[in-house]
Structures are given as C-alpha cells and as structure tokens.
Amino acid sequence: MKIYTKTGDKGETSLIYGSRVPKDHPRVEAYGTLDEANAAIGTAVSLFTAENDAFKESLQRVQALLFHAGAELATPAEKEVQWKLKPKHTNDIEAEIDRWTSELPLLKQFILPGGCPSAAALHQARTIVRRSERLIVSMAEGNRNDEVLRFINRLSDYLFVAARYAILLHETEEVLLVPDI
Amino acid sequence: MKIYTKTGDKGETSLIYGSRVPKDHPRVEAYGTLDEANAAIGTAVSLFTAENDAFKESLQRVQALLFHAGAELATPAEKEVQWKLKPKHTNDIEAEIDRWTSELPLLKQFILPGGCPSAAALHQARTIVRRSERLIVSMAEGNRNDEVLRFINRLSDYLFVAARYAILLHETEEVLLVPDI
Amino acid sequence: MKIYTKTGDKGETSLIYGSRVPKDHPRVEAYGTLDEANAAIGTAVSLFTAENDAFKESLQRVQALLFHAGAELATPAEKEVQWKLKPKHTNDIEAEIDRWTSELPLLKQFILPGGCPSAAALHQARTIVRRSERLIVSMAEGNRNDEVLRFINRLSDYLFVAARYAILLHETEEVLLVPDI
Ligand code: B12
Ligand code: B12
Ligand code: B12
Ligand SMILES: C[C@H]1O[C@@H](n2cnc3c(N)ncnc32)[C@H](O)[C@@H]1O
Ligand SMILES: C[C@H]1O[C@@H](n2cnc3c(N)ncnc32)[C@H](O)[C@@H]1O
Ligand SMILES: C[C@H]1O[C@@H](n2cnc3c(N)ncnc32)[C@H](O)[C@@H]1O
Ligand SMILES: [Mg+2]
Ligand SMILES: [Mg+2]
Ligand SMILES: [Mg+2]
Numbered sequence: 001m002k003i004y005t006k007t008g009d010k011g012e013t014s015l016i017y018g019s020r021v022p023k024d025h026p027r028v029e030a031y032g033t034l035d036e037a038n039a040a041i042g043t044a045v046s047l048f049t050a051e052n053d054a055f056k057e058s059l060q061r062v063q064a065l066l067f068h069a070g071a072e073l074a075t076p077a078e079k080e081v082q083w084k085l086k087p088k089h090t091n092d093i094e095a096e097i098d099r100w101t102s103e104l105p106l107l108k109q110f111i112l113p114g115g116c117p118s119a120a121a122l123h124q125a126r127t128i129v130r131r132s133e134r135l136i137v138s139m140a141e142g143n144r145n146d147e148v149l150r151f152i153n154r155l156s157d158y159l160f161v162a163a164r165y166a167i168l169l170h171e172t173e174e175v176l177l178v179p180d181i
Numbered sequence: 182m183k184i185y186t187k188t189g190d191k192g193e194t195s196l197i198y199g200s201r202v203p204k205d206h207p208r209v210e211a212y213g214t215l216d217e218a219n220a221a222i223g224t225a226v227s228l229f230t231a232e233n234d235a236f237k238e239s240l241q242r243v244q245a246l247l248f249h250a251g252a253e254l255a256t257p258a259e260k261e262v263q264w265k266l267k268p269k270h271t272n273d274i275e276a277e278i279d280r281w282t283s284e285l286p287l288l289k290q291f292i293l294p295g296g297c298p299s300a301a302a303l304h305q306a307r308t309i310v311r312r313s314e315r316l317i318v319s320m321a322e323g324n325r326n327d328e329v330l331r332f333i334n335r336l337s338d339y340l341f342v343a344a345r346y347a348i349l350l351h352e353t354e355e356v357l358l359v360p361d362i
Numbered sequence: 363m364k365i366y367t368k369t370g371d372k373g374e375t376s377l378i379y380g381s382r383v384p385k386d387h388p389r390v391e392a393y394g395t396l397d398e399a400n401a402a403i404g405t406a407v408s409l410f411t412a413e414n415d416a417f418k419e420s421l422q423r424v425q426a427l428l429f430h431a432g433a434e435l436a437t438p439a440e441k442e443v444q445w446k447l448k449p450k451h452t453n454d455i456e457a458e459i460d461r462w463t464s465e466l467p468l469l470k471q472f473i474l475p476g477g478c479p480s481a482a483a484l485h486q487a488r489t490i491v492r493r494s495e496r497l498i499v500s501m502a503e504g505n506r507n508d509e510v511l512r513f514i515n516r517l518s519d520y521l522f523v524a525a526r527y528a529i530l531l532h533e534t535e536e537v538l539l540v541p542d543i
Binding site: 094097098101110112113114115116117119120121123124126127128130131133134135136137138144146149150153154157160161175177178179180181 | 364365366368370371372373384385386390391394395397398400401402403404405407408409422423425426427429430444445446451
C-alpha cells in the first residue's frame with residue numbers, strides 16, 4: 001500500500017473504526033495538534049546533547065503516550081478505545097515532575113522561554129501542548145475525555161520542568177523575566 | 182518603501198488585487214499558515230548536514246511551490262491567479278515520494294516523530310502543513326481550490342517520507358512506536 | 363506551591379485578577395499564542411552562534427515585552443493593566459528595523475524562509491506572531507487593545523528583518539523566490 005492513498009484529496013478523512021469526517025472536524029483538529037506537539041518533543045530529543053539516557057527515554061515515553069491520547073480522540077465516543085490512556089500514566093509524569101523539581105532551584109517568577117536548543121524546543125512543545133488542550137476543551141462536552149484532559153494539562157507542566165532540567169543538564173543559564181515598567 | 186507600512190495597525194490587510202479584509206479572514210488564515218509551514222521547511226533545510234544537494238533542492242522547490250499555493254489562496258475567487266499551481270507540481274512530488282520510498286525499509290507501524298534535527302523539523306513541517314490543510318477545508322466551498330487541496334494533501338506525505346529519508350542520509354535511527362498497553 | 367495545581371484539570375483557568383474562564387476563551391487563545399511565539403524567539407536566540415551580544419539582547423528585550431502584551435490580554439477590559447505596553451516600545455522596535463535595514467541589501471522580492479538555523483527560527487517566530495495577530499483581531503471589538511495590535515503588527519516586520527540580519531551576521535546566503543511558472 002502506498003503512503004498516499006488520495007482518498008483525502010477532497011477534504012474528508014477517516015476516524016478509527018472508519019467513519020468519514022471533514023478534515024476540520026474538532027476531533028481531527030485535536031489529534032492533529034497532538035501530532036504537532038509530538039513532533040516538537042521529537043525536535044527536543046534530537047537537539048539534546050548531554051549524557052543522560054533516562055531523560056531522553058522519559059521524553060520518548062511521553063511521545064508514545066501522545067499516541068494513546070491521539071487514539072482516544074480519534075475514536076468515536078460510542079466505540080471502545082484500544083490504546084487507553086490510564087490514570088497511572090498521568091501519575092507517572094507527576095512523579096517525574098517532582099523528581100526533577102527537587103533538583104532545581106526554587107522558582108517564583110517567569111523565565112524567558114529558551115536556554116539551550118533542546119530546552120527551547122521543550123518550551124515550544126509546551127506551548128503546542130497547551131494549544132491542543134484548548135482544542136480538546138472546545139470539543140463538545142460529551143466527547144471530551146477527562147483522563148486525556150488531565151494528562152494534557154499535566155504534560156505542559158512536565159515540559160516546563162523538563163525545559164528547566166535540560167538547561168541544568170547542559171549547564172546553560174536560565175534567564176528570568178525583567179518586566180520593562 | 183519601508184517594510185512597515187502601518188496600514189495594518191487596525192487589524193485589516195489586503196488580498197492580491199487589493200481588496201481589504203480583516204486579518205482573521207479564512208483566506209488569510211490559510212495562506213498565513215502555509216507561510217508557517219514554509220518556515221518550518223526552511224528550518225529543516227538549515228539543519229540538514231548530509232552531503233546531498235538534490236535533497237535540499239527538492240525541499241527548496243517545494244518552498245517555492247508553497248508561494249504558488251499562497252498566491253492562489255490570496256486571490257479572490259473571481260480573479261485570475263498569476264502563480265498557478267498545476268497538476269504537474271503534485272505529480273512531481275508524488276514521483277519524489279516513490280523514489281525515496283524505494284530506498285527505505287517498508288513501514289507498517291507508526292514511528293515517533295524525531296530522528297536527526299533535520300528530520301524532526303520535517304515532522305514539524307508535516308504537521309503544520311496538515312494544519313493548513315484543515316484551514317483550507319474550512320474555507321467556504323466555492324472558494325476552495327481543488328488542485329491546492331490535492332497538492333497540500335500530498336505534501337504532508339512527501340514530508341513524512343522526506344523525514345524518513347533524512348534519517349537514512351544522516352545515518353541516525355528510526356524509532357518505532359511501542360504503545361504502553 | 364507545586365507547579366501543577368490541578369485546578370485546570372476540567373478545562374477552566376484564571377485570568378489576572380482571578381476570574382474563571384474556559385481554556386478556549388479568546389483571551390487565552392491570544393496570550394497562549396504569544397507564549398508560543400515567545401518560545402520560537404527563544405529557539406532563535408539559542409541557535410544564534412555569531413558574536414553579537416546586542417542582537418541577542420534586542421531579541422530578549424522583545425521576549426520580555428511579549429509578557430507585557432500577554433499581561434494586557436490576560437487582564438479583563440475593566441481592570442488596570444500592570445505591565446502596560448507603551449507607544450515607546452513599538453517605536454523602539456521600529457528604530458531597530460531601520461538600523462538593521464540600513465545595513466542590508468535592498469529587497470524587492472520574496473525570499474525563501476530559512477538561512478542559518480537562527481534565521482529559520484526567526485521566520486518561524488514571525489509566522490507565529492502573525493498567527494497571534496489574527497487571534498487578537500478576532501477578539502471582540504471592545505476588548506482589543508490598539509497598542510498591543512500595533513506592537514504585534516510591527517513585531518512581525520522586526521522578525522523578518524532580524525532573520526535577514528542573522529543571515530548577514532552568520533555569513534550565510536539569502537535565497538530569493540523564483541516562481542515556477
Ligand atoms: C489516528 C491516525 C493517525 C494519528 C496517529 C495515531 C494516534 N493514535 O495518535 C496521526 C494523526 C498522528 C497519524 C499520522 C500519520 N498517519 Co495515520 N492514521 C490514523 C488512523 C485514523 C487510526 C490509527 C490508530 O491510531 N489506530 C489505533 C490502533 C489501536 O489500531 P491499529 O489499526 O492496530 O494501528 C496500527 C496501524 O493503524 C498503524 N499502521 C498500519 N500500517 C501503517 C502504515 C504506516 C505508513 C503508518 C505510519 C502506520 C501504519 O500502526 C498501528 C500498529 O501499531 C488510521 C486509519 C484507520 N482508520 O485506521 C490512519 C493511518 C494508519 N495513517 C496513515 C498515514 C499515511 C499517516 C501519516 C504518514 C500521514 C502523514 N503524512 O502525516 C502519519 C504518520 C505518523 C507517524 N508518526 O508515523 C495511513 C497509513 C497508510 C499506509 N498503510 O501506508 C492510515 C491507514 C490512513 C489512510 N491513509 O488510509 N495517523
Ligand atoms: C500574499 C502576500 C504574502 C504571502 C506570500 C505570497 C504568497 N504568494 O504566498 C505571505 C503571507 C507569505 C507574505 C509574507 C510577507 N509579506 Co507579503 N504580500 C502578499 C500580497 C498580498 C500579494 C503578493 C503576491 O503573492 N503577489 C503575487 C504576484 C503574482 O504578484 P506581484 O505583485 O508581482 O509579486 C511581487 C511582489 O508582491 C513581491 N514584492 C514586491 N516588493 C516586495 C518587497 C518585499 C520586502 C517583499 C518581501 C516582497 C515584495 O515580490 C513579487 C515579485 O516576485 C502583497 C500585497 C499586494 N496586495 O500585492 C504583500 C506584500 C508584497 N508583502 C509585504 C511584506 C512586508 C511581507 C512580509 C515581510 C511580512 C512579514 N513581516 O512577515 C513577508 C515576507 C515573506 C518572505 N518570505 O519574503 C509588503 C511589501 C512591502 C514593501 N514593498 O516593502 C506587501 C506589498 C504588502 C504591504 N505591506 O503593502 N506576503
Ligand atoms: C498570564 C499568566 C501566564 C502567561 C504569562 C504572563 C504574561 N504576562 O504573558 C503565560 C500563558 C505565558 C503563562 C505561562 C506559565 N504560567 Co502562568 N500565569 C498567568 C497568570 C494568569 C497571570 C500572571 C501575570 O501575568 N501577572 C501579571 C503581574 C503584574 O502580576 P504578578 O502576579 O505580580 O506576576 C508575578 C507572578 O504571577 C509570577 N509568578 C509568581 N509565582 C510564580 C511561580 C512560577 C513557577 C512562575 C512560572 C511564575 C510565577 O511572576 C510575576 C512576578 O514577576 C497567573 C495566575 C494569576 N491569576 O495570577 C498564572 C501563574 C503565575 N502561572 C503559572 C504557571 C504554572 C505557568 C507555567 C509554568 C505553565 C506551563 N506549564 O506552561 C508557564 C510558565 C511560563 C514561563 N515562561 O515562566 C502558575 C504558577 C504556580 C506556582 N506558583 O508555581 C500561576 C500562579 C497560575 C496557577 N496555576 O495558579 N502564565
Ligand atoms: C499560567 C496561566 O496560563 C493560562 N492557561 C492555562 N491553560 C492554558 C492553555 N491551555 N493555553 C493557554 N493558556 C493557558 C492561565 O491563565 C494560567 O493561569
Ligand atoms: C493518518 C490520519 O490522519 C488524519 N488526518 C488526515 N488529514 C489530516 C489533517 N489535515 N490534519 C490532521 N489529521 C489528519 C486521518 O484520521 C488519517 O487517517
Ligand atoms: C504580506 C501580506 O500578508 C498578509 N497578512 C498581513 N497580516 C497577516 C497576518 N497576521 N497573518 C497572515 N497574513 C497576514 C497580507 O495579505 C499582507 O499583504
Ligand atoms: Mg495547565
Ligand atoms: Mg493526507
Ligand atoms: Mg503586518
């Protein structure tokens with residue numbers, strides 16, 4: 001089977017289980033944006049140059065979990081989800097946040113997004129995850145999945161702390177916001 | 182003429198041939214997002230470090246074609262398009278997909294977006310092209326251009342295969358998705 | 363206080379002064395997208411390798427000013443804005459555009475977004491700033507802040523010229539668009 005099937009050339013596509021929807025359907029917007037966030041995390045991994053396999057593996061596990069979130073959003077409300085996102089998954093990233101935070105200086109102000117290239121990419125991923133969160137929120141009430149929303153909310157905090165941790169690992173500097181008032 | 186004309190300071194701008202529209206007009210959303218996809222391809226080109234001029238030139242040709250797609254979307258329905266996107270253009274990128282695919286291992290699963298920095302940027306470009314596709318689909322029926330839609334649909338597959346090919350050229354590794362079930 | 367407060371797990375969040383709104387509220391869309399643009403500028407700074415502290419500082423000042431713009435959009439219309447964006451701020455970036463332009467070759471055509479990695483990231487930032495501009499424009503009339511809109515409009519021109527200037531500083535090449543007609 002060729003990668004290009006041409007079946008979407010007129011603007012329609014398929015959800016899991018096959019129902020046809022326009023490509024600007026709220027579900028497609030939501031999982032399409034998770035795909036975009038996933039790609040940004042991939043960029044962060046690709047730019048990560050410090051010796052720390054556990055950090056990379058943590059990010060790649062999150063990438064896999066985004067496929068769970070995507071599968072859930074691509075499955076019509078009445079059908080069974082095969083790659084289910086579980087409370088355990090959110091708990092795992094919370095534990096990671098706690099571990100990293102315990103090694104970082106306490107923060108009471110905003111920082112300028114950036115740092116080393118990998119940290120900068122994590123900030124970009126963070127903001128794209130937040131964009132996808134807004135799109136999930138705007139899906140009709142009955143279609144929204146609470147566990148996905150909880151996971152995605154926590155994920156942007158995970159990525160914020162991951163960006164700070166990448167700066168620590170690359171021995172670069174955190175720049176605090178100084179408002180120009 | 183200065184680059185900043187200040188004529189858009191109140192939120193309006195011009196299409197080709199001069200008609201004034203608000204900046205959140207569906208056409209502006211669509212070609213503005215193609216501009217964003219174009220910039221992401223530019224990032225991929227800038228991060229490409231393997232010796233392969235043909236690959237870079239293929240991406241830069243696609244960048245030029247995105248200006249055709251943009252011009253078409255920036256032209257009111259009743260006016261003549263000067264930089265027309267032609268069936269030949271879509272056929273050309275299909276041929277490129279086929280050429281690259283023939284050199285790549287057969288794929289029957291999802292991969293984690295990422296790889297070398299250039300491949301990761303191509304995945305980001307892929308997802309932004311898909312976002313622009315959703316915006317073109319949501320333009321009013323009569324304004325949608327079928328050839329642009331066909332080109333943009335194919336372009337995201339081209340970018341997927343380009344990402345895999347960049348990984349091959351940079352001798353990095355493809356990571357398959359392992360769902361956590 | 364932990365970074366994750368869990369108060370947003372059901373899809374609501376707070377503006378400045380505390381009013382609760384859904385996360386897909388137009389104000390949240392607008393300042394969330396400025397955050398995304400800010401992160402893209404952070405990437406450009408992180409990828410900038412030429413010796414030129416003034417250039418980096420100019421970009422980081424703009425990052426700080428984006429927090430002003432964000433604070434303004436996150437403040438309900440009837441309340442006082444604490445980090446006010448002032449006409450002086452827009453004038454400052456206009457002056458920077460003029461300074462950089464005077465050192466650059468005159469341009470009468472489109473260029474392919476890209477160049478060195480830093481310039482490419484500036485082009486991405488440029489297009490995301492323009493996306494945020496569209497979102498600000500789509501906010502209800504009475505809520506739109508004219509000075510923010512003026513600043514954001516100028517900012518995308520600043521980033522275009524910054525991208526060209528980064529190419530100059532990194533001694534890479536500008537590629538002009540050659541339409542394929
Ligand atoms: C949702 C979805 C997505 C989501 C991702 C999934 C997620 N969970 O978040 C997003 C939007 C990210 C996506 C992206 C892509 N997708 Co998709 N996707 C689907 C869809 C609708 C469901 C897949 C799914 O999640 N199944 C859930 C599990 C439980 O079911 P499953 O069927 O056992 O899943 C297997 C296959 O679907 C998949 N698979 C099987 N054959 C192939 C071939 C290729 C090339 C790929 C990439 C995957 C793939 O691997 C899974 C086994 O682990 C299917 C169509 C359909 N209705 O099934 C297309 C589908 C799998 N996708 C397809 C394609 C082409 C892509 C993209 C290459 C498109 C692009 N240009 O960006 C990318 C690849 C992304 C990547 N990283 O590899 C094609 C594959 C065609 C082929 N056989 O060659 C399909 C069949 C759609 C079609 N055109 O008919 N996709
Ligand atoms: C659509 C459009 C875009 C599209 C791109 C075009 C596309 N096809 O996808 C997008 C949204 C990407 C875009 C981006 C920009 N644009 Co524009 N764009 C237009 C618009 C509406 C039509 C241009 C077009 O496609 N013409 C189609 C061809 C067939 O017609 P043409 O007129 O012969 O095209 C020539 C010129 O328009 C262009 N050109 C002429 N002078 C200049 C000067 C500059 C600095 C540039 C960049 C281009 C340019 O080069 C073409 C010849 O190859 C014009 C305004 C208008 N109504 O004409 C502005 C216009 C050309 N853009 C302008 C600007 C400033 C920009 C940006 C710098 C804005 C920014 N800060 O991001 C960028 C530059 C992007 C780049 N990579 O170089 C200004 C140029 C002002 C000046 N003379 O200095 C114009 C005139 C609008 C205005 N403010 O009045 N733009
Ligand atoms: C608007 C806003 C944003 C905007 C940025 C602000 C802007 N102006 O553009 C955006 C959307 C970018 C943002 C991002 C984030 N934010 Co915020 N944000 C707010 C909000 C609503 C107002 C802040 C503001 O602009 N105040 C304007 C000035 C004039 O008032 P101020 O109160 O004196 O401002 C001080 C603090 O708000 C801030 N601050 C105080 N404690 C902490 C702790 C942390 C960890 C951070 C990052 C900032 C921070 O530093 C300012 C002093 O310079 C507050 C909640 C609220 N209602 O106050 C949350 C808030 C400050 N944000 C919070 C968080 C967690 C974040 C993010 C980490 C979320 C994420 N995962 O992406 C990021 C961090 C971004 C960064 N670069 O550092 C939390 C902090 C919780 C904590 N104490 O640990 C708050 C309190 C919301 C909450 N959950 O209750 N935010
Ligand atoms: C830190 C601040 O960011 C805002 N906030 C919370 N969730 C999102 C999101 N998905 N997108 C953009 N902004 C968000 C709220 O105002 C919060 O207080
Ligand atoms: C691979 C899968 O991606 C989805 N799909 C198809 N086109 C788009 C798009 N523009 N944006 C997001 N998702 C899309 C469909 O569900 C398809 O089956
Ligand atoms: C250069 C051209 O870009 C378009 N334009 C102006 N502002 C925006 C924006 N925020 N987003 C996308 N396109 C825009 C107009 O058509 C202008 O003429
Ligand atoms: Mg949150
Ligand atoms: Mg497609
Ligand atoms: Mg403008």
